[in-house]
Amino acid sequence: MSRIRSLVPWATSMAAFMAALIAGPARAEGMDQAISDIIGPIVNPIVSFIFYSVPVAGVQFPLIVGWLIIAAVVFTLYFGFVQFRLFSHAIRLVKGDYTDPKDEGEVSHFQALATALSGTVGLGNIAGVAVAVSLGGPGATFWMILAGLLGMASKFCECTLGVKYRNVNADGSISGGPMYYLSKGFAENGKVGLGKVLAVFFAICAIGGSIGGGNMFQANQSYQQAVNVTGGDASFLIGYGWLFGLVMAAIVGMVIIGGIKSIARVTEKLVPMMAIIYVIAALVILGFNFSAIPDAFGAIIEGAFAPVAVGGGIVGVLIQGFKRAAFSNEAGIGSAAIAHSAVKTSQPVTEGIVALLEPFIDTVVICTMTALVIVITGAYQVEGLGGVQLTSYAFETAFPWFPYVLALAVLMFAFSTMLSWSYYGLKAWTYLFGEGKGSEIVYKLIFLSFVVIGSSMSLGPVIDFSDAMIFAMSIANVIGLYYLMPVVKRELSQYLAKIKSGEIAPVDKKAKRHNA
């Protein structure tokens, strides 16, 4: 695994990739190796393009990570720290305090948030954090939390726009997301062509992202964890990644093509439960190691500002933390805007406010739990562990049975993330190629075939490709957010004015019904 770990850094050159691919991880053989060999050379140039890096203070700094962080800082300042000012209001909106009783039976704020969360809470929170801490040391946690807090403003901005510019189709269904706000928002100012170009670029990247981070990465890590709990290197699953992928693809296919809703419904109920079990387990471990908490925080702060033995010093740590936060909570990527757009509200900005809870729950709470457990148990100091195996090991030190629970959680998270992303990708696909059964089936079949490919490839190429495609979505999305942020600001100020004047007030459901 140490070879794979060394593959993960973004800076890895193409040559190193090729060499590694030819050599291959010793345990992936046969069919799996063949698939890796075919996909690797196609994927690597895309990865190098997206992660074009410039040297900053002697470290390679990928411009795309800076792009997202600068955007998050700009939105935080532009909206006057909206993530802190309206945090409690967001919770009241989710509780339904401001929901008109006439909207019963429609998509509630809670449902929109929960749906978006089940798309983002996933392997990023378990495996991604482990990658950050194993490469960047404990200090990466600090930068990850900071990136999560800043990212809340990006989410606020994009989800407000997602609702404002959504399409209501003839059958009453809703299509929303960056494709729609890019094209419609720019068109409002006469820039039809530019809007269209950005929307199409976004849609292409979203399809790529749905196949990469939303699919291959998930399939890959589920397989890794399945191997892990069935005996590691002695597992009967070794070399059968393709078979594992085939089974997984069959189950996903049953839902997205076969329309078997019961499977989706079970997942949607189990995922929040898994997330809660995960957080509780993490808290219990932290409780067991109560006395070690100050030291862990010390290591995190010290590692954040004065890292030792980490390539690239502060910048290196910072990049690891920022990268994993961005990959986990997807703020500025645009995917959440698709999920949030179905909510029923007359004030688009309310969904933006609700959406700012998403990076908080995802990164500031769940990712931080993972990181703390890895740091506190000292698991990150164990050589040769990366990704989900590191997290699994960290939890195992406290609960020997935890890898099994984690394997189930990983499967569930992966599955629900795949379902969400298959939908995001599908929306992008139908935006490009038009709605219709035929075109949808083509996309779904492509999606399923990548489930198999994802579980067959080694972690390095998969993780880099997923990063590349997901981050590429942010290029068009963030340009659009900069251009349209005055629209969001207007929406926000008129909403806050109405709250202040009492025109929009919390609904006392019983009283209101009585007067009606």
Add this chain to the structure above:
Amino acid sequence: MTTSLIVGLDGTPGGDSAIAHAKRVATLIGPETNIILCYVVEWSPYSFNTPEENAQRAGRRESEIKLARERVLAPAITELEKEGYQVEGRVRHGDAAEILSLLAREVNAELIIVGRKGESVRSRIFGSVTAHLIQEASVPVTVVP
């Protein structure tokens, strides 16, 4: 003064016996009695959905309302009107017990009439809709066997 009776329907035979009882009560009270048939589609704002379900929700809500009106309410209303009763129908989404008791307050109803449902596993664990209704309602509830 008009007296309002609310009849909770869910499309099962229990609803028919509730309607039959509402007719008897309405006859006893007299001609100024308004029977409100309320069909409740079970729904919660706190459930977990897939993105696809969310996107289609608004459209599906419309069709749920239409279906309930056509299949359940319309036939019952036609029959009651033919027999000379004053009747109206409503479709609402939410928790049946909560919706019926809110509606009772909204229209100042005298009585809520519901049919008794068979014991399901769910109702054994979580308590039945009827039990919740009795707990929650601000007006008398009649449960028709």
